[in-house]
Amino acid sequence: MSETILRRRWLAAALAAAPAGAHELARAGQGYALARKVRLWENTRKEFREAIESGALRLVIVPTGSTEQHNEHLAMIHDTASVTLVAELAALRLYPQVLVATPVSIGISPHWMDRKGTLTLRKETFLAVVFDICESLRTHGVTRILILNGHGGNVRPLRESLADFREKLRIDVQFHSYWDAYSPEIVKKFMESGKAPGHAAEFETSFAMAAFPERIHWEGVDYEKVKGRLGIRDPQSAKQDEEFAREARWATTAKGEAMIGIAVDWLAGRIERMLA
Numbered sequence: 568m569s570e571t572i573l574r575r576r577w578l579a580a581a582l583a584a585a586p587a588g589a590h591e592l593a594r595a596g597q598g599y600a601l602a603r604k605v606r607l608w609e610n611t612r613k614e615f616r617e618a619i620e621s622g623a624l625r626l627v628i629v630p631t632g633s634t635e636q637h638n639e640h641l642a643m644i645h646d647t648a649s650v651t652l653v654a655e656l657a658a659l660r661l662y663p664q665v666l667v668a669t670p671v672s673i674g675i676s677p678h679w680m681d682r683k684g685t686l687t688l689r690k691e692t693f694l695a696v697v698f699d700i701c702e703s704l705r706t707h708g709v710t711r712i713l714i715l716n717g718h719g720g721n722v723r724p725l726r727e728s729l730a731d732f733r734e735k736l737r738i739d740v741q742f743h744s745y746w747d748a749y750s751p752e753i754v755k756k757f758m759e760s761g762k763a764p765g766h767a768a769e770f771e772t773s774f775a776m777a778a779f780p781e782r783i784h785w786e787g788v789d790y791e792k793v794k795g796r797l798g799i800r801d802p803q804s805a806k807q808d809e810e811f812a813r814e815a816r817w818a819t820t821a822k823g824e825a826m827i828g829i830a831v832d833w834l835a836g837r838i839e840r841m842l843a
């Protein structure tokens with residue numbers, strides 16, 4: 568599967584900067600086994616218990632994404648898949664100090680409900696799910712949590728809830744979207760459209776080309792033909808939809824690789840500061 572091959576490529580890049588123990592695992596041909604190690608949901612309770620009790624595990628990333636329309640050509644899981652990939656690659660680099668919790672795969676997306684297929688949670692439902700995950704982790708002895716987001720609609724509610732989360736949990740809880748890694752200069756340098764993160768356009772399509780090309784489905788997409796059937800009522804929103812489709816054509820694998828690399832470097836650095 569191409570996803571496996573590409574993930575291996577990214578794993579190889581992550582491993583180049585990983586600590587000695589990780590290199591040994593990679594040399595033993597256990598690339599996937601190592602990726603498994605940073606996924607909380609693939610760990611056994613024994614592995615988790617030993618990691619937390621030994622003090623080796625020091626921080627858990629909680630990825631938050633969405634299941635929402637990504638125009639005509641990208642899979643609806645894009646935001647969840649992209650934020651989880653960035654989280655895993657950074658966690659691999661810092662293995663065994665960092666684990667990735669099971670991603671929250673449905674976010675706050677009422678603004679896309681006029682496009683078919685989008686799933687949305689109410690703000691309070693979403694925040695309760697994220698909080699309960701953090702509380703579960705704290706119950707097991709986790710003292711540092713980084714909520715890492717990959718969907719625009721989740722940003723404000725999470726940012727506004729952070730103080731409340733900290734107050735209730737009394738541990739170190741931080742929040743970022745992975746695109747906080749991108750300064751205006753970086754966006755200008757890599758994105759012809761001058762936009763990142765954007766939505767289903769140049770940036771996200773480039774990300775998908777680099778990380779999971781099997782989630783891009785250009786075949787049979789003729790936007791001119793399809794736009795009359797989309798049923799987007801707001802003319803401004805319909806115009807934007809068309810703009811996304813046009814800008815998505817500017818995507819390249821190289822742009823995606825560069826942007827993913829920048830996000831992983833930035834995230835690993837951010838976590839290192841939390842662990843210092």
Ligand SMILES: [Zn+2]
Nearest residue numbers: 645646766767
């Ligand atoms: Zn997206």
